[in-house]
Amino acid sequence: xxxxxxxxxxxxxxxxxxxxxxxxxxxxxxxxxxxxxxxxxxxxxxxxxxxxxxxxxxxxxxxxxxxxxxxxxxxxxxxxxxxxxxxxxxxxxxxxxxxxxxxxxxxxxxxxxxxxxxxxxxxxxxxxxxxxxxxxxxxxxxxxxxxxxxxxxxxxxxxxxxxxxxxxxxxxxxxxxxxxxxxxxxxxxxxxxxxxxxxxxxxxxxxxxxxxxxxxxxxxxxxxxxxxxxxxxxxxxxxxxxxxxxxxxxxxxxxxxxxxxxxxxxxxxxxxxxxxxxxxxxxxxxxxxxxxxxxxxxxxxxxxxxxxxxxxxxxxxxxxxxxxxxxxxxxxxxxxxxxxxxxxxxxxxxxxxxxxxxxxxxxxxxxxxxxxxxxxxxxxxxxxxxxxxxxxxxxxxxxxxxxxxxxxxxxxxxxxxxxxxxxxxxxxxx
Amino acid sequence: xxxxxxxxxxxxxxxxxxxxxxxxxxxxxxxxxxxxxxxxxxxxxxxxxxxxxxxxxxxxxxxxxxxxxxxxxxxxxxxxxxxxxxxxxxxxxxxxxxxxxxxxxxxxxxxxxxxxxxxxxxxxxxxxxxxxxxxxxxxxxxxxxxxxxxxxxxxxxxxxxxxxxxxxxxxxxxxxxxxxxxxxxxxxxxxxxxxxxxxxxxxxxxxxxxxxxxxxxxxxxxxxxxxxxxxxxxxxxxxxxxxxxxxxxxxxxxxxxxxxxxxxxxxxxxxxxxxxxxxxxxxxxxxxxxxxxxxxxxxxxxxxxxxxxxxxxxxxxxxxxxxxxxxxxxxxxxxxxxxxxxxxxxxxxxxxxxxxxxxxxxxxxxxxxxxxxxxxxxxxxxxxxxxxxxxxxxxxxxxxxxxxxxxxxxxxxxxxxxxxxxxxxxxxxxxxxxxxxxxxxxxxxxxxxxxxxxxxxxxxxx
Numbered sequence: 001x002x003x004x005x006x007x008x009x010x011x012x013x014x015x016x017x018x019x020x021x022x023x024x025x026x027x028x029x030x031x032x033x034x035x036x037x038x039x040x041x042x043x044x045x046x047x048x049x050x051x052x053x054x055x056x057x058x059x060x061x062x063x064x065x066x067x068x069x070x071x072x073x074x075x076x077x078x079x080x081x082x083x084x085x086x087x088x089x090x091x092x093x094x095x096x097x098x099x100x101x102x103x104x105x106x107x108x109x110x111x112x113x114x115x116x117x118x119x120x121x122x123x124x125x126x127x128x129x130x131x132x133x134x135x136x137x138x139x140x141x142x143x144x145x146x147x148x149x150x151x152x153x154x155x156x157x158x159x160x161x162x163x164x165x166x167x168x169x170x171x172x173x174x175x176x177x178x179x180x181x182x183x184x185x186x187x188x189x190x191x192x193x194x195x196x197x198x199x200x201x202x203x204x205x206x207x208x209x210x211x212x213x214x215x216x217x218x219x220x221x222x223x224x225x226x227x228x229x230x231x232x233x234x235x236x237x238x239x240x241x242x243x244x245x246x247x248x249x250x251x252x253x254x255x256x257x258x259x260x261x262x263x264x265x266x267x268x269x270x271x272x273x274x275x276x277x278x279x280x281x282x283x284x285x286x287x288x289x290x291x292x293x294x295x296x297x298x299x300x301x302x303x304x305x306x307x308x309x310x311x312x313x314x315x316x317x318x319x320x321x322x323x324x325x326x327x328x329x330x331x332x333x334x335x336x337x338x339x340x341x342x343x344x345x346x347x348x349x350x351x352x353x354x355x356x357x358x359x360x361x362x363x364x365x366x367x368x369x370x371x372x373x374x375x376x377x378x379x380x381x382x383x384x385x386x387x388x389x390x391x392x393x394x395x396x397x398x399x400x401x402x403x404x405x406x407x408x409x410x411x412x413x414x415x416x417x418x419x420x421x422x423x424x425x426x427x428x429x430x
Numbered sequence: 431x432x433x434x435x436x437x438x439x440x441x442x443x444x445x446x447x448x449x450x451x452x453x454x455x456x457x458x459x460x461x462x463x464x465x466x467x468x469x470x471x472x473x474x475x476x477x478x479x480x481x482x483x484x485x486x487x488x489x490x491x492x493x494x495x496x497x498x499x500x501x502x503x504x505x506x507x508x509x510x511x512x513x514x515x516x517x518x519x520x521x522x523x524x525x526x527x528x529x530x531x532x533x534x535x536x537x538x539x540x541x542x543x544x545x546x547x548x549x550x551x552x553x554x555x556x557x558x559x560x561x562x563x564x565x566x567x568x569x570x571x572x573x574x575x576x577x578x579x580x581x582x583x584x585x586x587x588x589x590x591x592x593x594x595x596x597x598x599x600x601x602x603x604x605x606x607x608x609x610x611x612x613x614x615x616x617x618x619x620x621x622x623x624x625x626x627x628x629x630x631x632x633x634x635x636x637x638x639x640x641x642x643x644x645x646x647x648x649x650x651x652x653x654x655x656x657x658x659x660x661x662x663x664x665x666x667x668x669x670x671x672x673x674x675x676x677x678x679x680x681x682x683x684x685x686x687x688x689x690x691x692x693x694x695x696x697x698x699x700x701x702x703x704x705x706x707x708x709x710x711x712x713x714x715x716x717x718x719x720x721x722x723x724x725x726x727x728x729x730x731x732x733x734x735x736x737x738x739x740x741x742x743x744x745x746x747x748x749x750x751x752x753x754x755x756x757x758x759x760x761x762x763x764x765x766x767x768x769x770x771x772x773x774x775x776x777x778x779x780x781x782x783x784x785x786x787x788x789x790x791x792x793x794x795x796x797x798x799x800x801x802x803x804x805x806x807x808x809x810x811x812x813x814x815x816x817x818x819x820x821x822x823x824x825x826x827x828x829x830x831x832x833x834x835x836x837x838x839x840x841x842x843x844x845x846x847x848x849x850x851x852x853x854x855x856x857x858x859x860x861x862x863x864x865x866x867x868x869x870x871x872x873x874x875x876x877x878x879x880x881x882x883x884x885x886x887x888x889x890x891x892x
Contacts, residue, residue: 015782022784029786033688036681040705040760043753047711050723232604240598241605252878253608259807259877260870261814263841264615267866270848271618278499293611300608326594354712357816357841361848383714383817390718390821398722405715416710 051409055402061191061204062153063145064119064180066098070131070138080135091124092116095146102185103176114170118177120147122205145189150203150396152177156186168395194403198371199385203396206389208404210371214284214364214379215353221288221375222295222352227345229292230299231334234341237300238307239329258297265294266361274362281363282378290358295348302344306337339426346419350412356383382408433495436565440491440572444484447576451479454583462585470590478589481596482579487568494564502556506549513545529553619870622863629857630658635864637661641827641838643847643858658861660868662827666744666837670819671812673748673833674755678812679805681752682759687789689760690767702764709757717821720750725822732834742824742836751818755808762807766800766887767793799887806880810873816841840865 072078074097077089096116100106106115120126123146130144131137148156151168156177158165166174180186197207233254241247269290273279279286310333318328359365364380365388372379380388386408389401455475459465465472503526510525525546531537532550539547583589627635638659685705689698725746732739739745770793778788794801824836825846847862 022787026784026786029789030688030692033684033692036684037688037693037701037705039681040685040708040753040756041701043756044704044707047715047719047753050719051715054722229604229607232601233607236598236601236605240601250605250608253612255881256874256877257608257611259810259873259881260615261811261816261841261873263814263816263844264619264866264870264873267844267848267863268611268615268618271622271863272614277496278503293607293614296607296611324590324594326597350710354710354714356712356714357820357845360816360820360845363849365849383712386714386718387817387821390714390721401718405718408712409715412710412712 051402051405055399055404055406057157058194058399058403059191060157060188061193062148062156062186063189064148064152065143065185065187066095066102066119066146067141067143068094068098068127068146069141070094070127071097072139077138080132080138086128086132089128091128092121093124094127095119095123098146103179106172111172114173115176117149118152118173120149120204121202122200123147145187147193147204148186150394153204154396154399156181157188160188165395194400198369199367199380199388200369201367203392203394203400206397206400208382208385208407210368211380211382211385211404212407213372214287214368215381217284217372217375217379218287218291218359218381219349219353221284222291223345223349225288225292226295226299226348227341230296230345230348231303231341233296233300234303234307235329235334238304239325239333254297254300257293258301261357262294262355263357263361265290266358268293269358269362280376280378282366282368282380284372284375284377284379286362287359287364287379287381288375290362291352291355294355294358295352298348298351299341299344302347303337303341306340306344307333309340310336336428339422339428342426343419343423346415346422350415350419353381353415354383354408354412356381356387359384360387382411433491436491436568437488440484440487440568443572443576444480447483447580448473448476448480450476450576451580451583452476454580455589458583458585468585469588470593474589474593475583475587477593479576479579479583481593482575483572485596486575487571490568490571491564494560498560498564502553502560505556506553509552510545510549513548515545533557615870619863619867622860623867626857626860626864630861630864634658635660635861639829641843643843643861656857658857658864660840660865662829663838663840663843663865664868665829665831666823666827667813667839667841669831669833669837670744670748670751670823670839671809673745674751674812675805675809677749677752678755678759678808682756682808683763683801685756686760686763686767687793690764691785691789691793705757705760707757708753709761711754713754713815713817714821716750716754717817717819720746720818720822724750737834739834740824740836742822743834744823744837745833747819747822748833750822751812751815754815754818755812758811759804759808762804762884763797763801766797766804766884769800769888770796797887799883799890803880803883803887806876806883810876810880813876814841814869814873816845820845840869844869 071094074093075089075091077085079085099115099118100112103115106112126147152173155164155166155169155174159177164174169177177186193205194207196209197205198210200206237247237250241250269286273286273289274281314332314336315328318332319325323331359381364384366378366380367388368378368380370377382404386401386404389397389404452472452475455468455470455472456465459468459472462468468475506529507522507526528537529546529549530553532539532542532546533553539550635658638657639661640657640659641662643656643658685701689702693701725741725743728743728746728749729739729741774792774796775788778792779785783791819839819842823842824838825842826836827838827843828835830837844862844865847858847865
């Protein structure tokens with residue numbers, strides 16, 4: 001009993017009529033998908049282009065060529081082995097005098113102050129270091145390249161790019177730079193300070209060495225603690241744990257910890273390690289402990305997956321040959337699962353390297369000039385250094401921050417690609 | 431001796447003990463006719479001796495490191511108090527800090543109160559005593575353990591089961607670290623929160639509309655009480671998370687669908703890892719990007735339309751956070767979509783449905799629980815995200831639902847309240863722990879619920 005308009009012919013007609021609409025919506029849907037992918041890829045591209053375009057300049061920095069005289073009376077030092085003289089010496093007077101000689105017609109207090117502002121505030125100490133390395137130079141003259149001030153550096157780079165940014169300079173200073181440029185006495189050099197120095201309030205003197213060393217010590221401790229503990233926990237849960245409520249409870253805990261916001265681990269570190277155990281603030285020990293607790297779930301989960309992927313036949317063969325359960329695990333399962341575990345460890349370490357929120361809580365945001373030499377020296381880490389620099393008002397720090405980000409990202413890229421490579425290289429398909 | 435040196439010494443002793451124990455078992459086996467005639471393999475005898483040599487003293491070291499500091503502090507404080515000094519709870523930590531600095535030589539001793547200098551000397555002496563007694567105790571323990579287990583080596587001694595039992599306990603301890611961590615989080619956050627709720631009533635905190643946590647330096651200062659109404663923070667957090675979800679959910683979901691159902695193998699093999707790059711970028715980088723590129727861009731864009739967009743707008747922080755969460759949602763959705771059995775797709779296509787109709791009417795409904803679980807995990811991530819909002823969102827707690835204005839979030843306030851040097855017992859710092867408790871509870875509930883859904887969904891199609 002079919003109604004007249006439900007005849008097969010009519011249905012076909014209906015379908016044919018709706019077909020173009022349905023095909024259109026199919027095409028539209030496909031375009032939505034392409035758009036979504038495009039948005040994601042565009043975000044990656046924009047992000048990287050933005051960072052690189054902001055930061056590439058920081059790898060070169062402006063230097064001025066000046067003829068300096070290491071005048072004993074001017075500095076107030078006649079014996080380079082006397083530490084007190086070295087501390088009291090007026091080192092900045094050397095570049096100042098060189099500037100006066102370069103521009104002899106500058107007079108007046110404010111003009112002179114502007115003139116001295118051409119070179120970095122720390123350039124006198126750089127000259128001191130140079131003098132200490134070559135004591136013969138005392139009392140002689142030489143022509144060398146001296147680090148320029150950050151405002152000069154910013155202006156000179158923007159001027160070379162054709163869009164001068166002179167908001168922080170006076171007209172006189174702009175004029176002087178033009179003069180120096182015409183004489184070839186200002187140039188951009190590779191910025192080695194960025195890689196060899198610690199933090200500084202002066203952008204041109206600031207480097208990431210301290211933060212990189214801090215990250216290194218923190219990560220080293222994290223790796224030393226989280227890898228063995230994580231692997232041991234994974235082995236227990238996969239191979240030995242009885243199926244009972246306690247095991248389930250452990251599993252629920254691990255899965256939840258993997259999703260707890262990282263800042264909560266910082267609160268844990270602050271309350272337990274610092275306020276209860278009185279570990280000093282800002283040291284890699286606390287940072288390492290907090291990051292260990294944070295990365296442990298990741299390492300346990302990936303290690304368990306690696307152990308799971310070892311086929312049961314291997315275990316049965318080992319047990320069949322008379323191995324004990326521990327011998328089976330240690331001699332057969334573990335070596336086969338190791339590549340997967342190492343991959344997980346590298347991914348966990350990459351995560352820890354980029355983490356900053358919990359470290360803010362335990363005082364690793366302090367301004368630290370010295371480069372840390374051990375696990376108990378106050379330190380900061382690379383992402384926190386980026387955070388600190390991003391907060392600084394000086395324009396030159398934007399460039400620095402982006403450069404530090406580029407360094408951080410390249411570390412992460414190396415770690416992640418090595419993880420992928422390791423997996424491809426060592427993974428066995430059963 | 432320093433703790434690290436002792437540690438190295440004990441580990442060295444353990445290694446030495448291993449070789450000695452192994453050697454002795456080998457020597458025992460030789461006259462009997464080879465290692466087949468002793469109960470366990472020689473390395474197990476070695477391991478047994480090594481464990482007895484190292485484990486007890488390492489345990490002692492751990493306990494000592496926990497209790498050594500507080501004990502010395504309390505003795506020093508007691509000696510100060512018996513010397514006639516009045517010490518209340520608030521000045522205690524300050525005083526201890528000073529004494530520690532005096533003892534370490536960080537502060538010059540000249541011109542300090544004589545009582546404090548004496549206390550610093552006492553502290554130095556106690557530390558010395560503690561170090562030496564620890565070394566002596568650990569060495570005795572190691573050697574006793576070594577001697578005892580060494581004397582037990584015989585051809586019938588069941589070394590392997592014993593070693594394996596100890597190892598199982600060690601493995602179990604490692605597995606329990608996760609439980610200790612959770613416990614540590616709960617306890618640390620809960621204790622401080624309870625202290626906080628003693629000074630600020632809990633309903634003022636949860637339902638209060640005004641957040642201004644500054645505390646006064648002087649008692650009679652204006653606005654000295656500070657108010658701790660957390661509603662503006664919750665609203666701000668939700669606003670930024672909502673903006674993030676508005677970007678992440680459609681983009682993440684659609685790209686997952688496209689990659690799983692439409693894309694050719696070569697497109698998938700390029701686009702998928704490229705999207706996952708977004709997940710590997712540290713959040714501090716996103717924060718920098720949001721604060722220095724996106725926020726000024728949005729502000730200028732708004733200005734060109736005659737809108738006033740704050741330079742710390744919720745839109746900038748939320749938008750960048752959304753980009754960060756895209757790969758999270760897309761990979762979770764990809765997993766659940768590919769887990770939908772092929773037979774369901776084939777059935778729908780065989781009935782004449784187009785591919786998009788199959789996706790909309792068959793695959794999405796079938797994968798819905800998994801997708802919802804994934805989105806909930808993403809929401810919990812957005813709520814707990816810190817660096818982006820610290821760098822790109824505002825500090826002022828404003829109660830608004832307008833994404834163009836600046837709002838603050840729970841995590842921003844935790845960071846601002848706790849960075850820098852502060853007195854640990856002021857309501858200001860304790861408030862951060864109360865916020866942390868809120869954050870932990872909310873994300874925990876979201877996570878447990880979401881993981882449950884995802885798990886159930888997986889079982890359905892397994």
